[in-house]
Amino acid sequence: MSQPSASHSSRLDPEPVARRDFLGLASLAAAAAAMLFALIGMLRLPRAAVLSSPSKKFRVALPESLTPGQAFVPPGRSVALFRDAEGVYAISTICTHLGCLVKSTSEGFECPCHGSRFAPDGTVTKGPAPLPLAWHKVMVSGETWVVDEEVTVPPGTKEKL
Amino acid sequence: MTAHLPEPSALRVFLGNLRSAPRQIWRAAFRGGRPTTDRSRSLFIFNSVFLHVHAVRTHRWSLRWTTTMGLGIAATAAFLITLVTGVLLMFYYKPYPDVAYDSIKDIHFIVPTGRFIRNIHRWAANVMVVTVLLHMARTFYTAAYRRPREFNWLVGLGLLVVTLGLSFTGYLLPWDQLAYWAITIGANIAQSPREVTDAMGITEHFDPGGFQRQLLLGSDVVGEESLIRFYLLHVMILPLMLVGLLAVHFWRIRKDGGITRPADADARLGPPPPDTYPVFTEEPAKTYHLAAIVRGRTPAVGRGPENTVPSMPHLLYAELGVVMVTVFVCLGLAILSNAPLKELANPSVPENPAKAPWYFLGLQELVSFSAFMGGTGIPAIVLIGLGLIPFLDREERGTGAWFGGPGGWSLVWRSALVGLTVCVAVEACAIRFGWLREWFPHIPQLVITCVNPGTVLVVLYSAYSLWLVRRYNSARAGAIGLFTCAVCGFIVLTVIGTHFRGPNWSFYWSPSQWPMH
Numbered sequence: 001m002s003q004p005s006a007s008h009s010s011r012l013d014p015e016p017v018a019r020r021d022f023l024g025l026a027s028l029a030a031a032a033a034a035m036l037f038a039l040i041g042m043l044r045l046p047r048a049a050v051l052s053s054p055s056k057k058f059r060v061a062l063p064e065s066l067t068p069g070q071a072f073v074p075p076g077r078s079v080a081l082f083r084d085a086e087g088v089y090a091i092s093t094i095c096t097h098l099g100c101l102v103k104s105t106s107e108g109f110e111c112p113c114h115g116s117r118f119a120p121d122g123t124v125t126k127g128p129a130p131l132p133l134a135w136h137k138v139m140v141s142g143e144t145w146v147v148d149e150e151v152t153v154p155p156g157t158k159e160k161l
Numbered sequence: 162m163t164a165h166l167p168e169p170s171a172l173r174v175f176l177g178n179l180r181s182a183p184r185q186i187w188r189a190a191f192r193g194g195r196p197t198t199d200r201s202r203s204l205f206i207f208n209s210v211f212l213h214v215h216a217v218r219t220h221r222w223s224l225r226w227t228t229t230m231g232l233g234i235a236a237t238a239a240f241l242i243t244l245v246t247g248v249l250l251m252f253y254y255k256p257y258p259d260v261a262y263d264s265i266k267d268i269h270f271i272v273p274t275g276r277f278i279r280n281i282h283r284w285a286a287n288v289m290v291v292t293v294l295l296h297m298a299r300t301f302y303t304a305a306y307r308r309p310r311e312f313n314w315l316v317g318l319g320l321l322v323v324t325l326g327l328s329f330t331g332y333l334l335p336w337d338q339l340a341y342w343a344i345t346i347g348a349n350i351a352q353s354p355r356e357v358t359d360a361m362g363i364t365e366h367f368d369p370g371g372f373q374r375q376l377l378l379g380s381d382v383v384g385e386e387s388l389i390r391f392y393l394l395h396v397m398i399l400p401l402m403l404v405g406l407l408a409v410h411f412w413r414i415r416k417d418g419g420i421t422r423p424a425d426a427d428a429r430l431g432p433p434p435p436d437t438y439p440v441f442t443e444e445p446a447k448t449y450h451l452a453a454i455v456r457g458r459t460p461a462v463g464r465g466p467e468n469t470v471p472s473m474p475h476l477l478y479a480e481l482g483v484v485m486v487t488v489f490v491c492l493g494l495a496i497l498s499n500a501p502l503k504e505l506a507n508p509s510v511p512e513n514p515a516k517a518p519w520y521f522l523g524l525q526e527l528v529s530f531s532a533f534m535g536g537t538g539i540p541a542i543v544l545i546g547l548g549l550i551p552f553l554d555r556e557e558r559g560t561g562a563w564f565g566g567p568g569g570w571s572l573v574w575r576s577a578l579v580g581l582t583v584c585v586a587v588e589a590c591a592i593r594f595g596w597l598r599e600w601f602p603h604i605p606q607l608v609i610t611c612v613n614p615g616t617v618l619v620v621l622y623s624a625y626s627l628w629l630v631r632r633y634n635s636a637r638a639g640a641i642g643l644f645t646c647a648v649c650g651f652i653v654l655t656v657i658g659t660h661f662r663g664p665n666w667s668f669y670w671s672p673s674q675w676p677m678h
Contacts, residue, residue, distance in 0.1 A: 046376055046379070046390075047375065047376065048379065051375070051379075051380045051381055051386075052379070052380050052384065052385070052386055053380050053381040053382055053384075054382070073509075075509070076508075076509055077509075078509070097349075097532055098345070098346045098349040098350060098353075098528065098532055099345050099346065099348070099349040099352075100342065100345065100346070100511045100515065101509065101510070101511050110665060111665070112511050112512075112513035112514065112515065112664060112665055112666075113342070113346060113511060113513075113514070113515050113666060114525075114528065114529040114666045115529065115665045115666040115667055124598065124602075125598075125602065126595070126598060126599055127529075127598065128528070128529055128530055128531055128532060128598075128609075130356045130359065130360065130531075130532065130606040130609075130610075131359060131606070
């Protein structure tokens with residue numbers, strides 16, 4: 001030590017950090033850290049590891065009378081199924097703008113909420129929708145079809161019987 | 162003499178005490194006595210836990226009808242009405258899909274006074290939104306946000322956001338078609354940052370929009386998890402936040418020296434009218450100073466209690482009057498008009514048109530051009546802009562006076578004219594000629610996100626405001642211009658969204674022209 005240690009510390013000659021101060025600061029920091037971790041733990045709670053969403057994969061039989069260009073929307077599902085010479089394909093009816101369900105019309109699709117219009121292949125022709133309607137995976141399964149709303153395929157992908 | 166009187170028996174004392182017990186209980190609870198002197202009027206205020214947020218004396222300027230128009234008190238009263246009626250509704254409401262709708266129907270058709278209570282709740286919520294907005298406009302136009310009240314302006318903005326949040330979360334609870342589709346849209350607005358991340362192709366790595374939506378809904382779809390979350394927000398989290406912010410808001414009013422008044426308020430008021438309680442009935446013998454412990458300039462330093470009157474009765478009676486008017490308005494509206502209840506929510510048939518509550522229809526109009534800008538970008542710009550006002554306008558001219566500052570009233574109505582014209586013109590152009598997507602079908606989405614009627618409005622209004630700052634050489638003039646324009650834009654967009662938008666969000670001159678479906 002270069003400096004001789006004082007026999008007693010005074011206000012004019014304090015230690016750099018008194019032991020008492022150090023312990024006080026350390027306990028404050030420990031309390032803050034504990035609260036921070038508790039907060040992080042609480043913030044994790046609202047996000048469940050598994051979401052309570054219904055299954056996105058479903059099996060469907062297409063009506064015989066379905067003509068090319070005519071949409072078949074299975075009850076309770078937000079996907080429109082089409083059949084033409086090239087095969088069967090599924091286009092999501094969830095508007096890419098704010099999630100309303102689009103209606104299939106002769107010119108394609110139209111959204112009731114904010115007036116977005118889509119061509120029959122799902123590309124945006126009018127309105128605020130930022131993206132084309134998604135195409136979903138269709139798989140043949142005997143006489144019926146299995147649609148997976150969770151899997152998006154490139155537009156134009158059709159499943160042959 | 163007294164020594165010769167016989168000691169009263171313990172039984173007589175007991176009976177006497179029993180007889181006087183009600184009076185003694187009353188006195189123990191209300192120790193100040195009847196508020197008939199300056200002293201007891203002060204005691205009336207500061208002995209009460211509920212009243213002591215008031216100062217014991219109030220400046221006469223604060224009591225003028227035109228100073229505040231009682232809007233803050235009216236908003237608080239409306240909140241208290243929603244609180245009471247909301248608790249009553251919780252007796253029957255069940256936050257679970259389908260059951261929720263049935264319980265609202267029960268409240269509507271079976272529960273005694275249930276429909277009336279629900280109507281009051283709904284109308285008080287509307288009154289609260291209106292009075293909060295008007296209160297903000299009053300604070301702005303009297304330049305009451307200036308130092309030392311900057312922070313309270315920010316707290317007020319927080320209260321505005323929480324108020325709108327309460328309205329929005331309450332909207333889902335009936336679980337009818339109106340609610341379901343408004344919440345679907347609302348939740349997707351929370352997801353709208355995806356419009357930008359998708360356009361930049363980084364959604365896979367950075368998806369704040371999806372995170373927000375999932376946090377709000379607790380699921381990928383609007384379902385039981387979402388209903389519980391909205392319920393929890395509506396009856397617990399947001400009310401607690403509101404009460405906390407309100408406490409700070411009120412406390413700050415006291416600490417910032419009460420209601421803002423102009424520097425020459427005393428001169429303009431003149432001598433008090435003879436029917437007010439005199440300024441001092443008894444000359445104070447002593448004053449106490451906090452000088453030893455409080456440093457810096459506080460609002461009370463260097464000022465005596467001149468031109469103040471006892472808060473009891475002057476302020477308290479005025480407040481009671483405002484509360485009564487608010488209750489009267491809510492009851493009247495609740496008698497005249499029923500809260501809507503549409504058919505049960507049907508996730509496979511969207512409401513057409515699906516409209517949010519009226520105060521969100523301006524936003525919905527903006528959202529119909531770009532989800533991100535209308536739902537997130539422009540609201541954020543407006544809130545940040547409002548929050549910055551007291552820190553950019555550091556002037557002193559016109560504080561506390563209506564339309565104070567350079568330009569005055571004429572600047573306000575000229576700005577209103579500009580704001581209305583510009584907004585109507587931009588909207589008319591978008592309605593008549595469409596927008597970029599119709600003209601250039603393959604235009605990148607980012608261009609539309611950045612250039613749409615909403616952002617064009619923001620840019621035009623800001624440019625006008627900057628021009629005013631230069632012209633009048635005053636930030637206050639620019640603020641008046643921008644605030645007035647924003648108010649006009651809000652009104653025009655709300656009217657268009659409410660009245661002129663029909664099925665498919667198409668333009669109709671009147672709802673009677675809507676096609677049947």
